Amino acid sequence: MATHEVQGHLDGMLLAILGDGPLHGYGVSIELRRRSGGEFDLAEGTIYPALHRLEASGLLTSRWDVVGGRRRRVYALSSSGRRAVVDRRATWASFSRAVDAVFGGEALEAG
Amino acid sequence: MVSRDPIESYLADLARQLRVGWRRRRRIVAELRGHLHEAAAAEGGADWRSGPAAERALARFGAAAETARQFNQIARARRHALVRRALVPWAAVLTLTLAATATVWAFQPSPNTGAALAKHVQACPHRGGVPVARPLAEALRRNRATCEPATEASR
Secondary structure, three states, X not given: OOHHHHHOOHHHHHHHHHXXXXXXXXXXXXXXXXXXXXXXXXXXXXXXXXXXHHHHOOOEEEEEEEEOOXXXXXXXXXXXXXXXXXXXXXXXXXXXXXHHHHHHOOOOOOO | OOOOOHHHHHHHHHHHHOOOOHHHHHHHHHHHXXXXXXXXXXXXXXXXXXXHHHHHHHHHHOXXXXXXXXXXXXXXXXXXXXXXXXXXXHHHHHHHHHHHHHHHHHHOOOOXXXXXXXXXXXXXXXXXXXXXXXXXXXXXXHHHHHHHHHHHHHO
């Protein structure tokens, strides 16, 4: 899949991954690849600016952690981040339903 | 001194291109170093720091210039937001002050104040509040001009 198509949804996907529990950047990149079945093979460096942006906007919090002698910055959802995940899931569900309908040649009931 | 450790060379290159404060630069470099070490170690091999494992980890990570560019964009947006946040209260105070002054002048028109302010604003356009002050001063001058016959008559 084209990188720019993934980039447009990256923030929401990072929030969704962190919705299952705190992770460091490397763990997030592995989880992104795993959940997408290898389809979203982004340059791993691009997730860090996104994580920093989400933290700056108050949706994530972060702290240093040491595991096996290695320092890791671990990210977790803030309370507004948890609300954002719920909102984005709902928005995505209705958007993808509409796109599916358009590609499938069916009309959704207006509502 | 040029490092022969490809991960450290990459991080030094990235750090050079970052346009952020020193604290953030230190955090970014430490965070990315942790990622690259972990990714290279996961590739296997005893010499993961300098061998092909490190090169593969760097290839998956992407170009240093692109990563730095994205961090710089965030830093720029944050700086603009800070400036806006600092300026809004000052603009509000200035507007309220001008509005209060205008109200006082409107009820106590003096023959010279409006003209003096208009002259001052035109003479010193570099002073703050010009976009608000100029039309206000003009309005006050017009207001004073309409008051003048009454003022003269009352003498």
